[in-house]
Amino acid sequence: MAPLLEVQDLEVAFFTKDGVVRAVNGISYTLEAGDTLGLVGESGCGKSVSVLAMLRLIPEPPGRIMGGRVLLEGRDLLKLPAHRMHEIRGSQIAMIFQDPMTSLNPVMTIGNQIAEAMQVNLGLEHGKAMDRAAELLTRVGIPNASDRLSDYPHQFSGGMRQRAMIAMAVSCQPKVLIADEPTTALDVTIQAQIVDLVKDLQQELNMAVIWITHDLGVIARLARRINVMYAGYIVETGPIQPLFKAPLHPYTVGLLSSLPSLDLTDQDLSYIEGSPPDMIRLPEGCPFWPRCRYRTERCAVERPELDEYAPGHQAACWNVAEVLNQRSSALVSEGA
Amino acid sequence: MAEQEVVLAVRDLRKYFPVKRGLLARVRAHVKAVDGVSFTIRKGEVFGLVGESGCGKTTTSRAILQLDPPTEGSVQLEGQELVGLRGEALRRMRTKMQIIFQNPYSSLNPRMTVGRMLVEPMLVHGIAKSSQEAQDRAAALLQMVGLNPYFVNRFPSEFSGGQRQRIGIARALSVNPSFVICDEPISSLDVSIQSQIVNLLRRLQRELDLTYLFISHDLSMVRYISNRMGVMYLGKIVELGDSKTVLRTPMHPYTQALWSALPIPDPEIEARRERIILEGDVPSPIDPPPGCRFSTRCPRVMDLCREVEPALAECEPGRWVACHLYTS
Secondary structure, three states, rough: OOEEEEEEEEEEOOOOOOEEEEEEEEEEEOOOOEEEEEEOOOOOOOHHHHHHHHHOOOOOOOEEEEEEEEOOOOOHHHOHHHHEEEHHHOOOOOEOOOOOHHHHOOOOOHHHHHHHHHHHHHHHOHHHHHHHHHHHHHHHHOOOOHHHHHOOOHHOOOHHHHHHHHHHHHOOOOEEEEEEEEOOOOEEEHHHHEEEHHHHHHHOOOEEEEEEEEOOHHHHHOOOEEEEEEEEEEEEEEEEEEHHHHHOOOHHHHHHHHOOOOOOOOOOOOOOOOOOOOOOOOOOOOOOOOHHHOOOOOHHHHOOOEEEEEEOOEEEEOHHHHHOOOOOOOHHHHHH | OOOOOOOEEEHHHHHHEEEEOOOOOOOEEEEEEEEEEEEEEOOOOOOHHHOOOOOOHHHHHHHOOOOOOOOOOEEOOOOOOOOOHHHHHHHHOOOOOOEEEOOOOOOOOOOOOHHHHHHHHHHHHOOOOHHHHHHHHHHHHHHOOOHHHHHHHHHHHHOHHHHHHHHHHHHHOOOOOEEEEEOOOOOOHHHHHHHHHHHHHHHHHHHHEEEEEEEOHHHHHHHOOOOEEEEEEEEEEEEEEHHHHHHHOOOHHHHHHHHOOOOOOOOHHHHOOOOOOOOOOOOOOOOOOOOOOOOOOOOOHHHHHHHOOOOEEEEEEEEEEEEHHHHO
């Protein structure tokens, strides 16, 4: 059977007056029903653009999908006529965003916004949809939900707005929920509430979730698999445990080791040299080589493709052997 | 450490902002952003101040620097009272205390070259005697924060976020301060850049013998960088003590919840870890709940908590907690 969602060689570019921004450079992955995939990377690495392209929400121009396929249960979303795509969004694939204040309509009541999606996608009549909206708000943990249907977004706190947006996103029982940094603007105690809420809803509704974040801690809490993105490429992908315990790509190694560890030391934090690349002038060869501790001459001329090193665990790097070597010798010296 | 001289002493600091409504803009209420905060920072120490948005961390820092004059309370820097200082006297004290802001995009003047940004404060405060001396020092400062000294003629827009934050650090250091407030200095930076800046701040602190107030919502970073820390909730400090001890054995239920909510980048630890999920949101600082301010969300709330506000009390040497659980 075909997987629920399959992204093949997706490529997205933006044509700006300064040049062509190559935001996504041929990424491929699959997602099964009920699975949780983390898309991890720093700002500008193409993680958000890649999912917006999937939903055909890239502004064209300046953006353009240069190639690839996005198969939802075998149907290529990139080839669907606009009105068919409209039906898919919200009902099959729903999305929640980082800033709920900018994604909710400020002059429409919370109840009407949630009900509208169900009236359009499920054909419910208004009264029925409002009843459902109240149930959903209760489910996402908003007290006195039926009294709050007539509230406007500004009357909700940040955490409550995010809950309302989640209620709206799951209202039509989508197969895929895309969460684009939904907790970044929230405090840690509220973040923990939202992460737990999405995990619970996912199990209840058997949704697949794509969770986009730069926060490796959040990902450790909820994802089963991770794609690490850098400069529009997936540089490493794998199940969560081996990826955190034994990362293969020097970029992933750098990210993980730059976080202050729980066993404290007085040593400096390790860090990745330099800054993320200019997406208009990506370096030749591997996009990470100018910042890489393991770089060799080959890296600057030839771009490595993803290669499998353990079941389901792939990395795009010429020097994985060297990364593994250094880790095992570090382990030996620690043990001694 | 205990014998070290006190650099900053904050006593019962309060900052209320009036809420005005109606045609005549009458004051209807006050936002009690900081409501009785006391702590001291000793020489060479890094003091971390943590808490969620709106708890009063940044207002505390602005009140300390007299950028927003406090409503009440005392702030002493190296023995000199700052509250009530005006004009030239306050300006002289400003060379001793500086701040590094959160957002390196909004805190640098886009129309000023990096050189001018560094030279101007030195000339204004008489740190450099001549323009040539100021320019030499500016070049040296850039080198010290890891930037090329030739960057003096460039504008902020030509730099990345991490480089801008280095410029912000150089500007803060241009007047030779002894006390620096770092207000969320890394939270707007990319993960791979954050550790570079933290290392730089630590190195400068050692080399220049600086004292830091490090404000952050990132508990793991505060634990790493600070010696002692205070945890704020709704305008008050609820727990204070040695950073490692506070986070190893948090006593206040809020600190416990905050620590348990912090995601740890290790799936094995995450799977095992027990978490305290707090209900609801932080109450409004206009009308804080009676008794303990955390009582509306506290998983261990007692009847007493809703009536009597617990005072910050020393439970163990150097360890202060404001909670009725620890007052017998």
